[in-house]
Amino acid sequence: MRSVKIYSPATVANLVCGFDVLGMCLNEPNDIMEVKLLEEKKVTIKSKDGYNLPADPAQNTAGAPLLAMLEELKEPAGFEVTIEKHIKPGSGIGSSAASAAGSVVAANHLLGNIFSKEDLVRFAMFGEKVASGVKHADNITPCIYGGITLIRSIFPLDIVSIPAPRLYVTVVHPQIEVRTSDARQILRKEVLLKDAIRQWGNIAGLVAGFIKQDYELIGRSLEDVIIEPVRSILIPGFDEVKKSCKEAGALGGGISGSGPSIFMLSKDEATANEVGKIMQDIYAKIGLPHHVYVTTVNNEGVRIIKN
């Protein structure tokens, strides 16, 4: 029976001023998944970790995308998926996307890469629908494509890879629960035009900063006048983390996805490590369990580690 083992990485969605359209792939942490090709049309999910995720494939973020993929296959085939999750569900660094993207990349590999990356994004969005009720692609896309990605449009799907200079990423996950659906509900349905203008000036600056490799411009553009002021209230210590990390030399950063994780970008490793220490100190002082990752941008996305 043919099988494949993969690393499926964590991702940071939104990137401060790019709510719902920008995302970035990280080198750490990673889920490990093993997918076996079956001869009959079915999907089974096995879990090797302690998380209590649904075993019913239609309700599982790795299973639903595979069911969508099987619908478009002519020959009878199926998949058995074993998940070893290291990206905590609810952390805001793309745990559900890692399951959804990992399963479709692995399955496509076993089928001889008959589907395009865009097809895989389309399938994987069914996993996000199961996880949060919304078919968003801002974690899935960087997870499948690697690097920094823009979803210019979701219907029809229009994906743009954004080249960027070397960036270090420090992420802190303060272990409180922020549900994606709650984080979405507290947003206003209308925003001031003047705020929207400031936001699109910032996202234009951020994209230009990435492609032109202008670190200063990247830093100045990491400003969010619409989502962050509302959502950051749900994250204890947010303002202090952001202020102290920027004072220590981080280019900037903000809420990862819908939180509670916070990410900061740095130009060099020493700063990224220093930023990590600051985050640890702040949450130790608050008395909140937390985990810090110091990593880099992953330009490859989901990676096959064993055929």
Next chain:
Amino acid sequence: MRSVKIYSPATVANLVCGFDVLGMCLNEPNDIMEVKLLEEKKVTIKSKDGYNLPADPAQNTAGAPLLAMLEELKEPAGFEVTIEKHIKPGSGIGSSAASAAGSVVAANHLLGNIFSKEDLVRFAMFGEKVASGVKHADNITPCIYGGITLIRSIFPLDIVSIPAPRLYVTVVHPQIEVRTSDARQILRKEVLLKDAIRQWGNIAGLVAGFIKQDYELIGRSLEDVIIEPVRSILIPGFDEVKKSCKEAGALGGGISGSGPSIFMLSKDEATANEVGKIMQDIYAKIGLPHHVYVTTVNNEGVRIIKN
């Protein structure tokens, strides 16, 4: 008495999805201005064209920026400005910006370039304030810097040059009056978050398309779901112009600034000329006096033609 003669070019503000932040400099049409350095602190304005623009420097779009500049000069100096306007006021292709930017670039040249380009933008904004009541910089900046520019932030001023591939620009000016202040007033103060998200996906795509020299992406990103649906109502023939020009191969386009001019971008000269013919046919059919320019992006901005 030292003097200088300059070309000051037309500009297209907004670039469809970049309302208030993006602008582009054109090679045609141009105003011609002559500026003389005086030994006393005063500004005089002379007009060599038929337009009835204010002779009081404080009320004139070329005069107000020079008065602002003189405030920051230690030594006594002044300027006599002679304007030969070819960019029709109210056309929506930066007529007031050409006066404001041209006068400060010329004056700075006579003073030995003591002010930075950013200073010049700051002074020239006083001209826009006189013209429309608002200190906007989306025409002035490309007029001074050349090429395509992003104003990431206006307070504090943050200007980013956006490199772009060779682009042909076709502009039609249907001769109806759309006042900038009216075009601003019909906009809603609040917009739907979902529309703002679509808009910032588009501006991110447009900036990426320019820098990556991806013409298809530029074309797909030239979409405005917020301003155009409201303002285009003021411009007869708008929908037909846009649809027909895109069918003829234009990448895309829309309202230039606050209108009534409409611009279209093309990859090659033949398409740009064909687009110009289509525009002419449509306004001939409607029976509206109009003028068409077929030109390219001007990467230099205001140009000294005689010392």
